[in-house]
Amino acid sequence: MFPELSFVKMQASGNDFLLINNFSRRILPEEAPVLARRLCRRRLSVGADGLILLEPPEDPTHAFRWRFFNADGSEAEMCGNGGRCAARFAVEEGLARPVLSFETRAGIIRARVQGSRVKVALTPPKDLSLGLKLLVEGKPLEVHFVNTGVPHAVVLVEDLEAAPVNSLGPALRYHERFSPAGTNVNFVEILSEEEIAVRTYERGVEGETLACGTGAAASALIAAELGKVRFPVRIRTRGGEILTIHREETLFLEGETRRIYRGLLHPEALLD
Numbered sequence: 036m037f038p039e040l041s042f043v044k045m046q047a048s049g050n051d052f053l054l055i056n057n058f059s060r061r062i063l064p065e066e067a068p069v070l071a072r073r074l075c076r077r078r079l080s081v082g083a084d085g086l087i088l089l090e091p092p093e094d095p096t097h098a099f100r101w102r103f104f105n106a107d108g109s110e111a112e113m114c115g116n117g118g119r120c121a122a123r124f125a126v127e128e129g130l131a132r133p134v135l136s137f138e139t140r141a142g143i144i145r146a147r148v149q150g151s152r153v154k155v156a157l158t159p160p161k162d163l164s165l166g167l168k169l170l171v172e173g174k175p176l177e178v179h180f181v182n183t184g185v186p187h188a189v190v191l192v193e194d195l196e197a198a199p200v201n202s203l204g205p206a207l208r209y210h211e212r213f214s215p216a217g218t219n220v221n222f223v224e225i226l227s228e229e230e231i232a233v234r235t236y237e238r239g240v241e242g243e244t245l246a247c248g249t250g251a252a253a254s255a256l257i258a259a260e261l262g263k264v265r266f267p268v269r270i271r272t273r274g275g276e277i278l279t280i281h282r283e284e285t286l287f288l289e290g291e292t293r294r295i296y297r298g299l300l301h302p303e304a305l306l307d
């Protein structure tokens with residue numbers, strides 16, 4: 036299956052992805068989830084948080100349409116850090132100019148690529164709910180929510196190092212309030228009026244990642260709505276990199292991307 040398939044490994048603030056130019060549609064729609072599950076396995080295969088396929092756009096005014104798959108093979112509507120990597124990949128593959136737009140299941144994403152630095156305009160935030168009182172693992176908890184392309188719950192904490200990301204994360208990810216889609220879960224410490232630190236438990240990776248772009252945007256928006264910060268907001272990610280969230284007509288996510296390598300897939304990478 037897929038010998039000699041060419042892919043590029045990239046990361047943006049520690050969120051890592053495999054990117055494939057699928058304009059030829061060599062990978063069929065039904066094959067993509069399996070490919071994501073197999074290739075994203077850490078240690079056993081290439082390893083990544085997600086797989087991104089770039090395909091011909093429905094509307095030719097956009098550079099491409101993407102399909103985004105989490106490491107567990109589930110398809111997500113959007114991914115902020117993945118979007119930044121995809122925009123740069125498209126420019127470097129000759130599929131797009133540095134100011135571009137592309138189609139996602141969440142809507143149209145606009146991007147500006149300046150070398151390794153990429154800024155994307157996210158889809159307008161929706162379903163904002165502040166101060167939800169939830170019962171989580173038998174205890175009351177205040178949780179905020181917004182969809183910045185994908186769903187995000189946000190919990191403010193005093194000490195991010197001590198935040199129970201790996202117990203409260205899954206409990207909220209599967210909480211009935213967010214059913215059936217589930218949610219990503221962000222833990223946020225306010226550092227100043229311009230800066231927050233965020234740790235994210237990601238849906239579809241089913242664990243903490245080093246950063247999450249739409250989660251960073253959701254966290255900044257909620258912190259601003261609660262009167263704790265002012266835009267632009269700097270986000271200190273788990274991986275240590277600083278992302279910037281701007282608010283103009285929508286939320287913008289800006290930061291560095293890294294191209295790691297181009298690989299040619301060996302069929303054994305896909306074995307059970």
Ligand SMILES: N[C@@H](CCC[C@H](N)C(=O)O)C(=O)O
Pocket residue numbers: 050105110111113114115116117185186219237238239240246247248249250
């Ligand atoms: N890491 C991403 C979000 C990817 C999708 C997410 N795991 C989901 O299923 O909702 C980002 O940078 O935004």
